[in-house]
Amino acid sequence: MGDLAEFSPAVRLFLKAYPWRRIDPVPWSPLRKPLAVCRLALVSSAGFVLPGQEPFDAAVRGGDVSFRDIPSDADAASLVDTHRSRSFDHAGIRSDPNLALPLDRARELLAAGRIGSLNRRHLSFMGSITAPGRLVRDSAPRAARGLSEDGVDVALLIPV
């Protein structure tokens, strides 16, 4: 398990005192059909952008709640890590972006027939959001609406 012991004393103190946003009630959508006929979208909070896309803004107070569309056929190796946090080791996701946005693994699942289709796009957030109000009120509902309109059935979300 990831552990608070990974972090510096100052970060540990912050995380222990932080008022985590509790989801209540917890919404629930059961799987309504076999995965083999479902459309999958990936959602990562690793702060990835593609060349030419605007990097996430490390200066936004409370965190940049925007997100980027990552086309399903994008080259995983081209993803650029712009996550602002210095509290974790970036070496893994920089050497292999599949570690936090598994584009290649998703294509393998599709080829194996484990899932029915990949959505035309996946979503990239930067998860260093200490003030999640705008995420909850604006960008997450907008992201959800977009994926729903895309016909997405299931989503795999990956933090860093």
Place this chain on the structure above:
Amino acid sequence: MCTQAVGLAAAELERRGIATVAIQLLRRVAERVRPPRALCVPFRHGYPLDVPGDPARQTAVIEAALRLLEAPDSRPPLLADYRVAAGGPARMREDRS
């Protein structure tokens, strides 16, 4: 912070009828935030799918997450732990906190 962000995003997706499963790196945070359906992994921050450059290890984690979507008779919030030694399957444990 990333754990909270994906949990909150997952909740919005579920409200739109999309079934989600979220990888989680800190169980204590997952228990507080309560994403609808989550797999807690024993990896340090920055390594949510285990080993960079190792497709088999990454796929094992993803498979364990997908199996949570297929778990019958489950209800929210659903938290399960990923066991590396077995390479999955995930151990199911409902959390009513």
